Structures are given as structure tokens and as C-alpha cells.
Amino acid sequence: MLKSERKQVILEEVNRDQIVSLESLVQILQTSESTVRRDLDELESEHKLRRVHGGAQSLHSLQEEESNQEKSIKNIRSKKLIASRAVSLIQDYEVIFVDAGTTTELMLQFLNNPKITVVTNSIHHATTLVEKNIPTVIIGGLVKRSTDASIGGVALNQIGQLNFDKAFLGMNGVDQDFFTTPDMEEGAIKRAILENAQKTYVLADSSKLGQTSFVKVAPLKRASLITNGSRLDLIAKLKEKTEVIEV
Known part of the structure; x- marks a missing residue:
């Protein structure tokens, strides 16, 4: 060749x-x-x-962001393993937050417990949860079309009035210091969820590790990371900053 x-x-x-x-x-x-x-x-x-x-x-700009449709066809096997592990952490009678996103969406395939309450900022997540007879609360606000996430002041106000036992968030970037995302308004939503959850898990496949996006959501120590273990070099460094759950 x-x-x-x-x-x-x-x-x-x-x-x-x-x-x-x-x-x-x-x-x-x-x-x-x-x-x-x-x-x-x-x-x-x-x-x-x-x-x-x-x-x-690959090279990417700090504000680069794919749509959910584009993300949904990538790294499916890894994302399903991550989603399944995330669901295994949920216990009866907990109130959990499930972020908009493609990896968090895969959690819904494994989530069949009517003894929990799920809060979400995704219309599509909410529809699936209601169809599965799982008690569901949907966060309102302006819906960002590319990611199906409710954002803005209304969403922030509602999240600020709630408490969660556990939160499961998606992120575009996980570098050696911060969880990051391309959009300022989505970053504000994720930050608010972190502040109102007793325990937060970030679901990120290995393609997100070592990547940095525009908006710093939180230092690594603020949330545990669930990821697949193909980036052993980076995972070892991340473990120095936060809990890492490998699948």
C-alpha cells in the first residue's frame, strides 16, 4: 500500500x-x-x-458538537456496557436524574424498576420512561434541538428546587482536570444537577477521555466516572483525581 x-x-x-x-x-x-x-x-x-x-x-474545536443522531451510531457496544453498569448502581426508592444524551438514553433499556423516580431533561427519555410505567418528572425550558436537552432559566429554576439521590450525566470531554461540554447553557444545567445530587456519575466512553471542550462543568473530583477500559494510560491518571468505574 x-x-x-x-x-x-x-x-x-x-x-x-x-x-x-x-x-x-x-x-x-x-x-x-x-x-x-x-x-x-x-x-x-x-x-x-x-x-x-x-x-x-481526531482534532476537534472546543465548541464542536455532534447531534444525538450522529452520536447514536458511534461506540454502541461500549456505551451499552457503560449504561448497564450505571443502572446496576440504582437502588429501590431512589430519585435519580438521567441527563439528555445517547449514552444515558441506553440506560433506559436496562431500567425497569417502578420503585424509583426518574427526573430528566429529555423529552424522548421521558416518553420512554412513562411507557415503561416508571414514575417520571420532566424538566421544562427551551429544548435544544441537536441534543434534546431542556436548557435555560426555567430548567435551572426547576432543578434548583429538587434533590437527587444519584445523577447520571453525559459529557463531551474528560481531560486530566475537568469534565467539559461545548455549550454554556448545557454546562450550566449539568453544573446545577451536580450541586443538587448526593452522588453523580459521568458516563463517558473512551473516545471522550483526553478531550477538552469549551465549558468547564466541574473538577473531576466532583463526580465518579464510568467508562470502558481501553485507554489505560489516561484512566490511570484519572484515578488519581476521582473514582473511575471501568466496564
Whole structure:
């Protein structure tokens, strides 16, 4: 395979999965590790990707945000494992908050307990929960179309009047210091939920680890992280700052 063809394949893999390991690229390209390293170094110098320990990840802007439809087809297996683990933490008679988002949406497949109350800022989450006969409270406000999240003053006011035993949040970025998200208003909602929950869990697959978005939601110590364990280098560093539950 020509160098130009190898580099194109690498970019396709990185852009599809956000992050790709050196080992998987060696297998896909059927070439040596040293050759793949050189290709990655060249692509980084061309500002087409970013090198990370053990592989590479896609470049993204601080305010970049995909729609729920775009997110829903990515990393499904990992997201289901994370969602299932999150549901296992819920106990009878608890009031929980389930954030809008694609990973939190997958929690609903495993959530069948009518002895809990679920508060959510997602219309679609609420519809599914009501159909499953689970007591449900929906947060109002302006609905952000791309993420199906209620945002704004009305939503903040309602959240401020409630308390949650546990909250389950999605995030776009988990760097070595903060949980982050691209949108200021969604960031404010997530921050308010954190402040009103006795225990908060952030659900983030490995493609979010090491990423930084525009808005700092909270320091890592404010919430536990549930993630899949494919980024062992980053997970070890994150464990120094907060509880990490691997699936």
C-alpha cells in the first residue's frame, strides 16, 4: 500500500472513531509499527490529527458538537456496557436524574424498576420512561434541538428546587482536570444537577477521555466516572483525581 493510501486509511479510522490505537492500525494496514508511527507523525505535522500515547485521535474545536443522531451510531457496544453498569448502581426508592444524551438514553433499556423516580431533561427519555410505567418528572425550558436537552432559566429554576439521590450525566470531554461540554447553557444545567445530587456519575466512553471542550462543568473530583477500559494510560491518571468505574 502506498504511503498516501495508508495515510488516507488512518484518517478515515480516526475520523470515524475519534481515537485509534497504534496496534489496530498496524493490523488494518498490515505494515510495521515503525511505518505507522512515521505516518502518524507526518499527519500530526500536517495538522490532520493529534498523536496520543499508543495511537492518535481526531482534532476537534472546543465548541464542536455532534447531534444525538450522529452520536447514536458511534461506540454502541461500549456505551451499552457503560449504561448497564450505571443502572446496576440504582437502588429501590431512589430519585435519580438521567441527563439528555445517547449514552444515558441506553440506560433506559436496562431500567425497569417502578420503585424509583426518574427526573430528566429529555423529552424522548421521558416518553420512554412513562411507557415503561416508571414514575417520571420532566424538566421544562427551551429544548435544544441537536441534543434534546431542556436548557435555560426555567430548567435551572426547576432543578434548583429538587434533590437527587444519584445523577447520571453525559459529557463531551474528560481531560486530566475537568469534565467539559461545548455549550454554556448545557454546562450550566449539568453544573446545577451536580450541586443538587448526593452522588453523580459521568458516563463517558473512551473516545471522550483526553478531550477538552469549551465549558468547564466541574473538577473531576466532583463526580465518579464510568467508562470502558481501553485507554489505560489516561484512566490511570484519572484515578488519581476521582473514582473511575471501568466496564
